[in-house]
Amino acid sequence: MENIISWFRECFTDEAILSAIGVTFRMAFFACLISSVSGIAFGLMLERFNFKGKKLIIRLNRTLMGMPPVVAGLVVYLLLMRRGPLGMLGWLFTIKGMVMAQCLIIVPVMTGMVHQHAVSKVPAIREFCITMGADRRQTLWTIIKEMRHDIYFCVVTCFGRSISEVGSVMLVGGNIKGRTRTMTTAISLLKSQGIFTEGVALGLVLLVMAFIIQWFCDFLQKEESADENY
């Protein structure tokens, strides 16, 4: 038992591991924040407004929801490389670039999920708001408040997707030690070097995080299931 504890202590005082954890969280937090704000807005707008080409946009978004992360990474790499259209930003091999790649993956997921929930729930909420005499601002606020459990669920899912992603962050971040190395890219590298101890420690941290996220999702679903007629 003592061996395990000292092994854990050793692992979690290692600067490289702590840095990978920090980078992962920073990247996931900002990617999730940007994706949530834009995904919620796009999802609700897609439900609210009818316009020419709406079906095509929904179909395109669904296609992007299944986009392989490596492809997203490649696209962002090509955009950010020195001779690329966004090369002047100097974001290649930085957390900003990794966040950009993550957003390309997560925004369509967030938009699609929010839109799906909105289509089934918002019309009834909007009708209710009209019958209560709510103005536009009050209606929007009520919609967001009433959909909060769905929105939490979408955000948590996207956060989970963000922290577990390897392909795009490897391509755009370059897996630079202490700068752009995340938990997943570190595990991948450690495995290829045959260093399993630290790899397992990082894997455990990811598993604990996955457990917490899953627990949180269950908690939200439990609250939803209280919607029963006794």
Add this chain to the structure above:
Amino acid sequence: MKITDLKKNMGSFSLEIDHLDIEPGKIHGLAGHNGCGKTILLKTIMGILEPDKGTIDLEGLNHRSMTMMMQRPYLLHGSVYENVIYPLKLRNMEVDQAEVDRLLERAGLLAQKNQYARSLSSGERQKLSFLRAIIFRPEFIIMDETLSNMDPDSEKIITDMIKEIQETDPVTWLIVTHQTQRRDDLCDVIHYMEKGRIINETA
């Protein structure tokens, strides 16, 4: 309220109301078979649906002084109390706790005041929807089969409350119910609908 030459096309169904007069302070009933267009008419009056043609003259009323109870009321995530005071919060009106409690008790929902609203039975949901509609004292109230899912006792409580309101501070009601006896007992005027049209009116 005056409705003139109202037309609303809903695919295979078309609502065509040449003329409908809703007298203020009276209880109007709307009768007709399922699918004759009652709910479409009510939703158009409420502003949920846009008419294709014709006018609805609200004669001084606005949509904030009107309300509608739906066949299947939407309940907010939250307690019974939070649902009841929702229209007051929308209007920045002060919540009179004693009045809320009095109404909840009258409707037999005081014990469930802090209960999750969506755990109520369908009859209780309708009663909650009724309280939520009357609490901000609107001038025009639409009830779309609100009495349908209630047991006879609850139905009597609600009809008694409607009568009390009419005795003290009369408002205009437009009520859809299939209970003929209750409708005849409650309504001052009954409008009959068939295939999207008003075919008859009895006082």
